[in-house]
Amino acid sequence: MAPPPSVGKKKNVEDEEWSHGYRPRRDAVRLITKPGEFLVRATDMYPSADIVISAMDDNRKMVNITLKSDAEGWFLGPANERKTPRKFPTIVDLVDHYRAKGLSRTLKLTQMAIRPTWMIKHENVIYEQKDQLGSGNFCTAYKGKYTLKDGKTIDVAVKISLVAQAAAGLESEEAKESRMAMLREAQIMSFYTHENITQFYGIACDHQPLLVLMEFCAGGDLLTHLLKHGKNTDEKEKMVYLYEASLGMFFLHKKQCVHRDLAARNCLISNQGVIKIADFGLSKGIDSSDNKKEDDGSSKNKNGSNAQVPVRWMAPETLLKDAQGGPAYSRASDIWAFGVMTYEVFSNGIKPWPEDPVKYVATQIRKGNMPKLPESTPSKIVGLVSEMWAMDPNKRPVMRQIAKEFNTMLKNSTSSSSGSTYGPKEMTLNKINGVSRTAFFVSGVVGGVGHRRFLLIVVLCSCSDSMFNKVETSGGGPKLRRTQGSKGGKRGSSLRESKNSVDK
Structure with a gap:
């Protein structure tokens, strides 16, 4: 799937701290806790992702506003614009405008929910099909390279959704669950740092395909x-x-x-x-x-x-x-x-x-x-x-x-x-x-x-x-009590359990 048409030539939405890439609504509900907080996310709609502003109004109600686009630019969906919509060349321009002016009398965009550090950019990850490490229920893994913020490049294992790659027509529930499983795994791993746990580096989820970056273990399984x-x-x-x-x-x-x-x-x-x-x-x-x-x-x-x-x-x-x-x-x-x-x-x-x-x-x-x-x-x-x-x-x-x-x-x-x-x-x-x-x-x-x-x-x-x-x-x-090598934080996100009796 091609990246959502959210990047204008002038400003790139993926560079903004309020941009969270593909994230489900439940994540937005967890992250936004007070009036004026907001983030921008992409949904799982196929064939093209919807871009949504999630925010909390003055009445502490969660509001999700879908953005639309045409040849003239980006604008708020019909449910939020009674008159001829005002259009902007990029999503960044649209968000900047409504941060300054407010979306309505009770809905302001005053404080962004900061993009987590484990959300990384696709442009910093490279891999080749010939370097496949293996495949599992949800994904295929490749050996790749990840460029850190300091410019250093390290070897990583890059996990890519199997189903998302294969989907060429209708978006299936299996494809959605595959991507959600990868997101949940990434959220869980982001909390854990230990010498006997594979190191998690981040997830690139601004557009398809989603990439999960893990420590490369030369010894295999x-x-x-x-x-x-x-x-x-x-x-x-x-x-x-x-x-x-x-x-x-x-x-x-x-x-x-x-x-x-x-x-x-x-x-x-x-x-x-x-x-x-x-x-x-x-x-x-x-x-x-x-x-x-x-x-x-x-x-x-x-x-x-x-x-x-x-x-x-x-x-x-x-x-x-x-x-x-x-x-x-x-x-x-x-x-x-x-x-x-x-x-x-x-x-x-x-x-x-x-x-x-x-x-x-x-x-x-x-x-x-x-x-x-x-x-x-x-x-x-x-x-x-x-x-x-x-x-x-x-x-x-x-x-x-x-x-x-x-x-x-x-x-x-x-x-x-x-x-x-x-x-x-x-x-x-x-x-x-x-x-x-x-x-x-x-x-x-x-x-x-x-x-x-x-x-x-x-x-x-x-x-x-x-x-x-x-x-x-x-x-x-x-x-x-915390000991050397036992650093970590919160517990991970919940994952749904399994019903099928399929052996490995």
């Missing part, structure tokens, strides 16, 4: 690595994978985010060989009204949509419809999925019930008949996974406990009387083209991953335990 090198990967290295993934999930859960699609395929390997949680297309923030306990996994999210769901990784309670008609996803269901991912890691990438149909698999999960872990799995991990697969969600361990258990197991398995440690030289991660892991254990804060300094994932010294123990009680449950 963990599942592919396991299938290729799993047989030559020892148990210590596999525990590192799970420990690093648990740290990422621990961070998400503390931020009250339920991933809902945790699996080896959705963990990426960075250029430095660090495991990072990725693919937040199904993630959902936990509303405070649903948050009964901070860390016991009881906080549930119920809803429905038409997206695909990964049955083999789903907890029993998510396969049962409750009185409200939706699956009960929670942090506890992420814990169950982490158990399934542990099975994947120690089976070298083979998923549970690899040859069985989805319907049979769902029945086994509902009954709690989970498969035995491979014989190579350490006994302590077998015991830990059995706790993750408890039928009662409230009896499953929380992610903080899981991370601490892996930390302890790793320290015990690599320590010796001479004090030597297990080095990275033989790690199969270093067999991946473009990946160089230079530390297996370190005993402090080091640099070397991205642009941040952080406590490297597997720590041999006592400061590792303290990272998990810095908890204080304040009101509705334990609160984690």
Whole structure:
């Protein structure tokens, strides 16, 4: 789809702080909270996007004014102009005029809702079709380049809506949902910065196609690595994978985010060989009204949509419809999925019930008949996974406990009387083209991953335990004090859940 005809030769609407590109009405309602606030956005109408001014009038009523254009310029839609409409060469000229004069006696444009920093410009992103990295439910990913504000260029993964590219006629609901899913994922990711979460750089949404920019991870996904090198990967290295993934999930859960699609395929390997949680297309923030306990996994999210769901990784309670008609996803269901991912890691990438149909698999999960872990799995991990697969969600361990258990197991398995440690030289991660892991254990804060300094994932010294123990009680449950690498903000936007039983 071509960009909306909103850019005149004189002034470009995409340069304005009040221009928010493609954003749904519900976002405008959330952002505009007092009389006089406004923003300009594009809607999902096909074949050409409508441009809308969203504002709040003096009576605290939300008003959405659709703009029109013809050969003579831009003007307010018929519902807002009783006489011959006044026309302007660009949207910027139109908005500037009504900011000065007001739209009506009760509707003024006095304060703009500032465009978020994660909305970036298409012109700063380049990619080529030959550099495709892969594809998923909603999008195709390419390796690309992103030019930062300081002029520096970095490698990124560019995610582009699959359905939007294919749509050549009528705009389908699938196309709309695809773009909305990308926007929601971008909003969620904009809140999270952690060394075990893929770094989000921004989204270009001023016009089609929408582009989501993420950290480029040269190692690809963990599942592919396991299938290729799993047989030559020892148990210590596999525990590192799970420990690093648990740290990422621990961070998400503390931020009250339920991933809902945790699996080896959705963990990426960075250029430095660090495991990072990725693919937040199904993630959902936990509303405070649903948050009964901070860390016991009881906080549930119920809803429905038409997206695909990964049955083999789903907890029993998510396969049962409750009185409200939706699956009960929670942090506890992420814990169950982490158990399934542990099975994947120690089976070298083979998923549970690899040859069985989805319907049979769902029945086994509902009954709690989970498969035995491979014989190579350490006994302590077998015991830990059995706790993750408890039928009662409230009896499953929380992610903080899981991370601490892996930390302890790793320290015990690599320590010796001479004090030597297990080095990275033989790690199969270093067999991946473009990946160089230079530390297996370190005993402090080091640099070397991205642009941040952080406590490297597997720590041999006592400061590792303290990272998990810095908890204080304040009101509705334990609160984690902010530690190095645990920066972040608000919880992410809600995503609708899935109804279809489609396996991956």
